[in-house]
Amino acid sequence: MRAILLTLLGLGWAASALADGPRVQVLSDPLVVKECGACHMAFQPEFLPARSWKKMMEPKELVNHFGEDARLTEAERTKIEAYLTAHAAGVAPGKESAKVAASVPAHESPLRITETPRWQQKHRPGEVNPADFQSPKVKSKANCLACHKGADQGLYDDEGEGNWRFWRR
Amino acid sequence: MKKTFVIAFVAAFALSLAGAAQAGNPSRDKILSDLKAQAGGDFSAQRGQTLFQSKFTGGKEDTPSCTSCHGNSPQTIGQTRAGKSIDPMAVSRTADRYTDIEKVEKWFGRNCNSVLGRACTAQEKGDFITFMSQQ
Numbered sequence: 001m002r003a004i005l006l007t008l009l010g011l012g013w014a015a016s017a018l019a020d021g022p023r024v025q026v027l028s029d030p031l032v033v034k035e036c037g038a039c040h041m042a043f044q045p046e047f048l049p050a051r052s053w054k055k056m057m058e059p060k061e062l063v064n065h066f067g068e069d070a071r072l073t074e075a076e077r078t079k080i081e082a083y084l085t086a087h088a089a090g091v092a093p094g095k096e097s098a099k100v101a102a103s104v105p106a107h108e109s110p111l112r113i114t115e116t117p118r119w120q121q122k123h124r125p126g127e128v129n130p131a132d133f134q135s136p137k138v139k140s141k142a143n144c145l146a147c148h149k150g151a152d153q154g155l156y157d158d159e160g161e162g163n164w165r166f167w168r169r
Numbered sequence: 170m171k172k173t174f175v176i177a178f179v180a181a182f183a184l185s186l187a188g189a190a191q192a193g194n195p196s197r198d199k200i201l202s203d204l205k206a207q208a209g210g211d212f213s214a215q216r217g218q219t220l221f222q223s224k225f226t227g228g229k230e231d232t233p234s235c236t237s238c239h240g241n242s243p244q245t246i247g248q249t250r251a252g253k254s255i256d257p258m259a260v261s262r263t264a265d266r267y268t269d270i271e272k273v274e275k276w277f278g279r280n281c282n283s284v285l286g287r288a289c290t291a292q293e294k295g296d297f298i299t300f301m302s303q304q
Contacts, residue, residue, distance in 0.1 A: 040251035067231045068250070069279040143252040 024096050024154035029083050035076060039068070041145050041152050046097035047113040048104075050088035055109050057081040066111075096156075114141040193260075193302060196268040201298055203270075207291035217300025220293055221258075227286030235284060243304040259304035267298045 090101030103118035247255035281289035
């Protein structure tokens with residue numbers, strides 16, 4: 001009887017955690033995960049506006065992608081661009097998507113998530129010690145997974161094992 | 170009757186295992202033989218090692234060498250500039266290396282351009298895979 005009760009309690013907890021859901025939509029397209037996840041975590045498209053993804057996915061940009069050649073076949077390129085723009089900031093549902101979209105001035109197409117005002121505000125000195133971005137465990141601002149253990153599952157909030165403070169202990 | 174069958178089966182299985190260990194992977198062999206047809210000559214593991222370890226100046230400034238990302242030895246885990254780990258390049262450590270022609274062509278295309286500032290030749294690709302297959 002006690003075991004049953006405990007199980008029920010456990011299920012209830014799991015269900016409420018799930019109901020909370022990821023704050024950011026999980027990137028589930030296998031082609032995008034594979035091709036845009038080879039050198040770094042595949043970033044969720046809602047962190048940049050569609051015009052940024054369009055620019056990044058131009059062939060002449062892809063061969064010099066942040067100092068590296070990330071070229072794709074034309075078929076892959078068009079499919080990935082379509083996915084990214086269809087799930088971009090302001091297009092994907094949810095709070096983070098809307099906040100990113102609102103933060104980027106309309107005439108700008110930043111290629112870095114880490115240069116959007118929304119990202120910078122969430123990672124301002126005081127929230128994050130700027131020196132931590134250079135620490136050997138992190139290496140780069142773009143290494144989201146170093147601090148957000150659930151980043152590839154769309155989990156960036158302050159709870160559970162995704163918690164930055166938990167990680168630092 | 171039944172016994173001979175079992176023996177024959179076991180023998181065939183053992184043979185197939187030995188064959189696999191020797192001949193390597195059929196997809197990788199196919200990739201190498203296609204490259205050989207293009208290159209004309211034989212491949213050299215020694216030249217493959219030189220390509221892997223040399224520093225170049227013709228490519229992008231952050232990536233002077235294959236070892237910039239793949240680590241100093243084919244046996245070690247590498248790391249991209251964004252901090253993601255890369256499985257070792259040696260076939261003995263990562264069994265499915267150089268078995269998918271599209272993957273192989275995609276990454277030679279990108280990485281030779283990033284490091285050397287040009288495409289690699291069939292000779293260079295064959296040398297590289299030959300070296301890594303013996304590691």
